[in-house]
Amino acid sequence: MTRFRPIPTLLVALAVATMIALGLWQLLDRLPRKEAFLAQLESNPTKSPIGFPRLPDDRLLFRQSAGDCLPPVAVRLAGAGKAGFRAIADCSNGMTVQLGTTRDPKAMVTYAGGLVTGYIGHAPDGRSLIGAALSPQQPRLMLVATPPLAGLQANAPPDIASVPNNHIAYAGQWFFFAAIAAIIYVLAARRRNDR
Missing domain, CATH: 1.10.287 (Helix Hairpins)
Structure with a gap:
């Protein structure tokens, strides 16, 4: 039944x-x-260049921009896939700049700061997937230098395919x-x- x-x-x-x-x-x-x-x-x-934005706004990704990286500047390396490593400068005024790329994982990059031109991208986020899921926040923006600075290799051009x-x-x-x-x-x- x-x-x-x-x-x-x-x-x-x-x-x-x-x-x-x-x-x-x-x-x-x-x-x-x-x-x-x-x-x-x-x-x-x-589009025409803009000053580097103070607040995150993903609508500005890949836009040409310029900003002043104020010293003191801390430079660190972050993985960049096929390009090797990205040299990331954290400026005292809160701005983040991708100076360029290097194949040397132990490169000692020195950069004193100054005016930077390039395009707007996302700054690397060192949080784990679980950490990002538990504490979602809009990614920080970064100025990707064009031309590269501090004697580094050129940064990759903006790539729409990088946005899922x-x-x-x-x-x-x-x-x-x-x-x-x-x-x-x-x-x-x-x-x-x-x-």
Whole structure:
């Protein structure tokens, strides 16, 4: 005899509906906003230069900029993939500058500060994935020097491909989870009814 179980059915139906809604939200809301944002970033390198911003604003990524790195300056190295290492200068006025790149992991880079021209990028974030998830905050901006400073190799040019756009994949995951939940519920209900 088949028995209808209203509470488990309702809970699974609500979970499936929520997952489908999240998938639609990714496709219909988040994806168009991200595509508009990427179009803006793609046009930023051709816009006129601005002074380096005091507050983080991702809409300014890849925009040409200039700023004054005030001494004293602390320089550190950060991984840069194929380019080797980035020399990052932390200025006393709170500005961060990517001076250039080097292949030498032990390079002793000296930089006294001064006027820097280049484009706006994200400063490296040394937090772990868990730390970033528990304490989300907008990434700090950094001025990527063009031309490079302190005798270093050139920095990579702005690359729109470095900004992730995963919303179609996120939507697919939510739809997949909804389908799996529905299939598992149907199989479990059949098994219970077969007993």
